[in-house]
Amino acid sequence: MLPSISRLRLLNKFPNLIFILILFFPLSGISQESIADRKEIHLLMDSWHNAAATADEDVFFGSMTENCIYLGTDETEKWTREELREWSKEYFDRESAWAFTAHDREIYFSEDGNTAWFDEKLDTWMGICRGSGVLTRTIEGWKLCHYNLALTVPNDRIKGIIELIKGS
Secondary structure, rough: OOHHHHHHHHHHOOOOHHHHHHHHHHHHHHHHHHHHHHHHHHHHHHHHHOOOOOOOHHHHHHHHEEEEEEEEOOOOOEEHHHHHHHHOOHOOOOOOOOOEEEEEEEEEEEEOOOOEEEEEEEEOOOOEEEEEEEEEEEEEEEEEEEEEEEOOOOHHHHHHHHHHHHHO
């Protein structure tokens, strides 16, 4: 079907209108959803870190999927949620399990919007660390399904760190 003459005249009067509509209209819905999801993920992750700082097991482990994997800083620290719960029991029996303060978090989304991944810097007792993870959208909201905690080492000090590790 050919466009009507009146539509063609309208397009000729406002040639930039099509460009503006194509450029901004589709993005407005996506960005609003993305903004809400980003806020929800920031809240989830901040609450998760706070739950560790206040030894709130229910919130900490409740923020993770049943099959969540947690990678710690030691090469032996690869745990399922339940293995982490068992290992960390003595820490959660205290007033604070551990206290990490996140900042500089960047969040990314899959095309379908049901998976997100992030990286963040953490102020910890070990110094600056980096956390990264994967989240999935569930019927209960976003849940953490993979988390990796890593030490950061300045490039100019890596040789010394390697020697320390080899010597132990």
